[in-house]
Amino acid sequence: MAPMAVFQATFLLALLPLSAYQSEVSSEPLSLNVSISSAQQRLHLQWSVHNLTHPELKMAFQIEISRIKKSNVIWVENYSTTVQQNQTLHWTWESELPLECATHFVRIRGKEDDTWAAQQRVWSSWSSWVKVDAQSLLGQGPPHIFPIDKLVEEGSNVTICYVSRHNESNVSCLLHGQRIPREQLDTHVSVFTLTNVSFISTWGSNLYCENDPDIITGAEPGTVLFVSKVLEEPKGFSCETRDFGTLNCTWDPGSDTDVWKYPSQRYALFESFSGKKKSCEQKNWCTWQVAQDSQMYNFTLIAENYFRKRSVNLLFNLAHRVHPMTPFNVLFESVSTTNATMTWKVHSLGNFSTFLCQVELHGEGRAIQHNASSQVDGQYFFSGLAPATEYAARVRCAAKHFWKWSEWAGQNFSTLQAAPSKAPDVWRSVRSTLGSCNVTLFWKPLSKSQAHGEVLFYSVATENQDRLSSSKLFSIPAPANGTELSLDGCSHQIRVTASNGAGASPESVMVIAGDPGNQTAEVKEERIRGTEDGVSMSWKPPAGDVIGYVVDWCDGPQELSCDLQWENLGPNATSTVISSDAFRPGVRYNFRIYGISPERTAYLLARKTGYSQELAPANNPRVYISNLTLHSFTLSWTDYATDSQPGFIQGYRVYLRSKEEQCPPGFTKAVLPDNSVCCKHDIDNPEQKTFVVENLQPGSFYEFLVTPRTRAGEGPAHPFGKVTTREQHAHALIRIILPMVFLLLLLTVLCYVKSQWMKETCYPDIPDPYKSSVLSLLKPKENAHLTIMSAHDCIPDKLEVVNKPEGIKAQFPGARKSLAETDCTKHDYIYLLPTEKSSAGPGPGICFENLTYNQAAPDAGFCGPVPAPHTAPPGLGDLLTAPGNLLRSLEPSYMNSPGETPAGETTLNYVSQVASPTSGHKDSPPTNSLELAPCSEYRMQMAVPLGLASPSPNENRSLSSMSLLDPGEHRG
């Protein structure tokens, strides 16, 4: 027992100091202070440890954070650090929930954490809870949303809370119209969690909450959420120097993560050998000053924003990262017709004085590249250049340790001119007239590679082969491509050269031997066919030697000006394919093939004609019908020009359409493009331009069409002509109708010839009273004295003309006018009455008022049987001045003949053709007026008894004052 007691006492004594120490460190850490960073949603904890036994002690702390209530611990953090005497310790906690959304509580405890004091690791007691209540700062205002203007990274989760002073359980929040899931944190706080947010705009996204959609308070809160893109690792990080003084580092930053309100993306360069660091002002490049003694560099590019930090490394030797400056002073020396020397300078790079340079020459549509090693001054010799050609040369250089080419530096230059290297290609057109030859020369301009400079003029020398001394020289300035010469005789040698500033080209020689017109007539024209490649033709080589061939043709239509084209061919050629951009389908071209003799004389070998592409005829010929019979008719189109068609006419096709199903012999059934069925007949001879359609039905209707055919097809299938064959009985009808027509014509002629006789017989102007039907009417009353009074028996005593009808005549120029419209007082009256002196004398008196004819024929305006002039004869003046006498005399019995019949007994009647008030009623008193109205187209004819016609003196007096005439009209 004693040893046990001793051991126990010793153990306790040993533990005593330890327990005393333990009691010191396990006391609760003092002065725990918690502050809030609302925007960052962080709690900053500060505390200090009292009574440290050592100046420096490693310790562990445990921090508990509760939300809403103390028992609801949401975070436990174990934090170890070395603590010094009187040191204030810091720790920060970031909440996923905005701190304004709920009350938080924080407490802490600690213990020693040194290895030597392992037995002392006993937690101190907890500090008292520190309450963090950010809500209390909100006051009694309207509801709030937290966080405010929050910055989050794309793809992260965001918790938003809606804080109200009232119990609001119907709150909803929307982001871009999308409702966010809600969770009730407590009675007045709702929490909304956005997961995996995406970037929308640099200027943020509106987030809006409302309690009740139907209640408008005007205090609905909202906030803007700023979503930044995720910071990317810089790509393509590279550094280089152009002058060994500055390093220029570049990189691709990727997506810009900055948002408008929180720009935080930044870059920095850290060089590990020197230990220097530089913040970059730009997001994609940065410069670094090269140290004189540094060749190796190890850079770290650090990219950083609010959420992340990324970096890339780059280790390099400065000499291997040289990007030379652009060469300068690029010049050309010793430029000749075919050579040139190019010189340039390169910026010096200290010890690095050797460069690899690349020279490039552009000219004549091609580029040539050469490599050259050079010092600061470089040069390159170009040879084999074309004369009078503009070239563009450029150069770029790189350092010996190739990193990058410099930019190009270039210059243009032109080689000098040389004489043209080739004779111009010349051809001619010859026309001979009356011993002189008109030669039109054509030549093609020399190509640039042949001209060796700008051609200034062409020289044409002509030499008469018959008289060698006779030669002429013409100079034609460029850019003419031909000239016209009038030569004395066709036998000439012509030499043509092209000259530029450096000299003349070789000669192009041709000899004109004679009139080419004869040759053309001798050579038969052949047809050729066009292909896809052009117009193909071949010919037989001539018997004699040739040094070549020429094919010429006109590019334009023959009728217009001939744009003469030609092609030279070698002596072995016997065929060629002529193609031209000017060739048009459907146009016929004529080709002439000439052989060129060793004496340079061209003679015609062959003539060809053809189309580059034949077309179907565009129009059908105009067809005439002839020889129409009962069973046939003839079609002819003789005026159809076969040579001016868009293809060679191979023949014609005759279409026939009728109601009959059977085709005439020689025709076959055919279907037209409009699917109508008809008969067709092919004519294979293009020169046959008539066709007899036979074996037809009489009196039948036919439609026909003649269309030409070429290799490309036939002409249009319209319009059809129409014809009807003759009727079978038509000739019989003609035999009847023709004589009848003839007879009718004969009768008409006879009537015309005997018209006067016919008129007098049938329709006399003045009816013959003896032939009048009046006689038949009077027959019942006829007596022995009944006779017709003859006008020849009348002895006129006096003539009086009343109202000379000059004006009336003018009013009736042949036109018949209604008597109702006529002034009756102006009618002519010719009275044949005895004068006072001769009134007792015997002899009948008669008066015709023959207005019936007078009106119809105004020229005959006088009493019919009496051809008395209108002017009164001498001795009749008294009566003329007293026309009323006549009327008065008519009063008693104006219907009787006084001389031959007793008074009151009618022996002679003139019956008015139409009843007249003045004549129809003999009992009615005569008027004093001469007016016969109502006027009638027909006038009475009357015979007046002579005795009654003699007025009494009184009557005469009284009547003499009743002149109804215009005084001006009276005569005598």
Add this chain to the structure above:
Amino acid sequence: MKVLAAGVVPLLLVLHWKHGAGSPLPITPVNATCVTRHPCHSNLMSQIRNQLVQLNSSANALFILYYTAQGEPFPSNLDKLCGPNVTDFPPFHPNGTEKARLVELYRIIAYLGASLGNITRDQRTLNPHAVGLHGKLNATADTLRGLLSNVHCRLCSKYHVARVEVAYGPDTSDKDVFQKKKMGCQLLGKYKQVIALLAQAF
């Protein structure tokens, strides 16, 4: 010049703004000296009327342009976010005397001018690409300045009123982004409403 007008004027207003300055002070006594820098135009009232008509005709377009530029939820929650809930807006009595109406008009135009300056400044940062909105805001601010000058001339020349105490709306520079947008929208809603009343009253 427009930049200065839109930037400096609101700044000066902000510097002199005091919270609670919503109650306007009495106008200048009648016997105070009133001098205008330039002679007033003869048909001032006609010009004032025309300017009010011009502002009224463009107010709705400005309002639409504004809330459209802010994006959702503004266009679909106009009544909640853009209602004319401006508490300290100067009053206007259309049945008052011409002098009283002109004084009230002066206060309203001064208030609107300052608020429009704030909105223009905010929108330059919040919606830098809404060029059409910026142009319309600047044009409206220009017209308001002209109208203010004319009203001042009229008050001075006819009623010898040299100075009118005015009040300005709250500064938005320290507000969060959503609040800035919302306050701007409310102010423009109020502006649209008031300018119609003013155009009718004159």
